Each structure stands twice: as C-alpha cells, then as structure tokens.
Amino acid sequence: MVRLVHLSDPHLGPLPQASVSDLASKRILGYINWHRNRAIAMRGDLLSRLVEAVRAEEPDHVAVTGDLVNIALPAELEPARRFLETIGPGADVSVVPGNHDAYVPGAVAKATEAWRAYMQGDHDPGAPSWPFVRRRGDLAIIGVSTARASAPFMATGHVSVRQATLLADKLRALRHEGLFRVVLIHHPPIRGSTDWHKRLIGGSRVRAAVRAEGAELVLHGHTHLATRLELDGPHGAVPVIGVPSASQEPGGHLPGAGFNVFEIDRTNRGWQLMMRARQALHPGGSFEETEEIVWTLPA
Numbered sequence: 001m002v003r004l005v006h007l008s009d010p011h012l013g014p015l016p017q018a019s020v021s022d023l024a025s026k027r028i029l030g031y032i033n034w035h036r037n038r039a040i041a042m043r044g045d046l047l048s049r050l051v052e053a054v055r056a057e058e059p060d061h062v063a064v065t066g067d068l069v070n071i072a073l074p075a076e077l078e079p080a081r082r083f084l085e086t087i088g089p090g091a092d093v094s095v096v097p098g099n100h101d102a103y104v105p106g107a108v109a110k111a112t113e114a115w116r117a118y119m120q121g122d123h124d125p126g127a128p129s130w131p132f133v134r135r136r137g138d139l140a141i142i143g144v145s146t147a148r149a150s151a152p153f154m155a156t157g158h159v160s161v162r163q164a165t166l167l168a169d170k171l172r173a174l175r176h177e178g179l180f181r182v183v184l185i186h187h188p189p190i191r192g193s194t195d196w197h198k199r200l201i202g203g204s205r206v207r208a209a210v211r212a213e214g215a216e217l218v219l220h221g222h223t224h225l226a227t228r229l230e231l232d233g234p235h236g237a238v239p240v241i242g243v244p245s246a247s248q249e250p251g252g253h254l255p256g257a258g259f260n261v262f263e264i265d266r267t268n269r270g271w272q273l274m275m276r277a278r279q280a281l282h283p284g285g286s287f288e289e290t291e292e293i294v295w296t297l298p299a
C-alpha cells in the first residue's frame with residue numbers, strides 16, 4: 001500500500017514589505033487584494049495545524065498543487081521553501097506551481113529555482129523540466145506546470161502543445177511500466193470547472209493526453225473547492241480531485257482548510273484507490289474526516 005496526501009493553495013502569508021518598484025505591476029492588485037481578503041481569511045496557525053495533521057498520517061509522499069505564495073515577491077519564495085521543509089524533504093514532497101507563483105513575468109523561473117528540490121524529476125539534475133516524472137514504489141508522479149504570468153484580473157493557466165505531447169508520451173511509458181500514474185496540475189483540466197478568467201488555456205490538450213493514454217488519478221488545486229470530477233480515459237473514467245485551500249479559515253464562503261489522503265493498493269485486476277477527505281469545519285477545531293470514497297481502477 002502507498003499512502004499519498006494531497007494539499008494545495010496555502011497562499012502563505014503574511015506578505016513581506018514590498019517596495020514601490022516591486023509593486024509597479026499586476027502585483028499592486030494582488031497586494032491590495034491580499035490585505036483586503038486573505039490576511040483575515042488565511043491564518044498561519046491553521047496551516048501549521050494542517051501540516052501537523054498531514055504528518056500524523058505518515059504519508060509515503062505528499063503532493064502540493066501550487067499557489068504557495070500570493071504575488072510571487074522574491075521575499076516570499078524562501079519562506080515558502082521553509083514551509084515545504086516542514087512537510088518533508090524534496091524527495092518525499094512533489095510540488096507544481098500555480099498562477100500566484102507566476103504572478104508577474106519572470107516570477108515562475110525564480111520560484112521553480114527556489115523550490116527546485118520539490119520539482120525535479122528523477123533524472124533531471126538541472127532546473128525542473130515539465131512535466132517531471134518521479135517514481136516512488138508503485139507510484140508514478142507526473143507534475144504538469146500550468147503557471148504562466150497572466151494579465152491583471154486574470155488567473156488563467158496554460159499548457160503548451162509541447163508539454164501536452166510530453167505528457168502523453170510519459171503517461172504511455174509509465175503505463176507500460178505498470179505504475180499507478182498520478183498527474184499533479186494546478187488548474188483543473190476540465191472545461192467549465194472554473195470561471196472564465198481562471199480557466200486553463202490548452203486544457204483540451206491535457207484532456208486529449210489522458211483520453212489517449214489514461215492516468216489513474218488527477219489532483220489539482222486553484223478552485224479552493226473539494227470537487228470530485230472525472231476525465232475520460234481509454235479504459236473508463238479517471239478521478240479528478242480538487243482540494244480546499246490549505247489555509248482557509250472555516251466559516252467563510254469557501255470551504256475550510258482540508259487535505260485528502262489516498263491509499264493505493266495493487267489488486268489482481270488493477271488498483272484499489274481509497275480517499276479520505278479531512279477538513280477543518282469549525283474555527284480552532286481539528287481536521288475531521290468528512291468523506292471516504294473507494295474506486296476500483298483497471299490496470
């Protein structure tokens with residue numbers, strides 16, 4: 001059995017002091033927005049309690065699907081790396097970036113450099129290359145980057161033809177290896193699953209890759225919602241699971257902070273996948289188990 005935990009969108013605060021030149025871009029909107037909304041709704045102690053609850057699950061691996069920071073100021077990157085270290089070392093935690101990690105042009109390159117140990121493929125000694133592949137026992141983790149700076153008031157993601165082609169190639173090769181393939185992607189690759197200004201551009205390319213080559217599980221963030229969707233695969237539906245923000249204080253219009261625990265077992269005919277959702281339902285409360293789902297997936 002392999003135990004995998006998924007969390008997303010910690011949007012780590014507080015924001016560092018920013019200079020006027022730092023904010024001479026789309027960042028000024030994010031800076032105002034953060035002080036107006038997230039500073040109140042997203043509290044650090046909740047996030048540390050979430051990390052504690054995640055560690056108590058004794059996962060073999062943890063997936064973090066982006067939006068670690070808010071406006072991708074250089075001074076946000078190092079605290080985000082230290083946050084990842086509280087979850088585990090780079091070998092045991094896989095990260096893909098989100099739109100907030102790529103808030104302005106050039107930001108995502110700095111972020112991926114700062115968090116490189118968490119985004120490197122098994123055979124990529126240099127800067128992360130997308131999609132990365134990591135093998136951990138029966139698990140193959142495929143990390144897709146949708147992070148690209150977008151215009152003010154936009155929160156779109158983007159998947160290029162090249163990345164989608166590589167994704168299909170890697171999904172095919174990993175199926176031949178008989179591994180349980182988990183795709184990590186910040187933006188949900190499902191049409192209509194977000195507002196138009198938050199959508200994934202090139203999402204149809206991801207859907208085509210999964211339709212042709214399959215995957216056993218797709219994990220995403222971005223919506224801050226606990227969603228259970230599906231993509232068509234060659235041998236049936238592929239679960240597509242979204243998770244609330246890891247730092248959302250409960251009681252607001254978005255669901256309180258949560259994470260999902262997946263237990264993956266190889267069977268005679270394929271896989272059994274069990275998911276337990278854990279969520280903060282009350283301020284100051286613990287992370288309660290809110291849902292359990294079991295899937296039987298073909299090999």
Ligand SMILES: [Fe+2]
Nearest residue numbers: 009067098222
């Ligand atoms: Fe987010």
Ligand SMILES: [Fe+2]
Nearest residue numbers: 067098099222
């Ligand atoms: Fe996002």
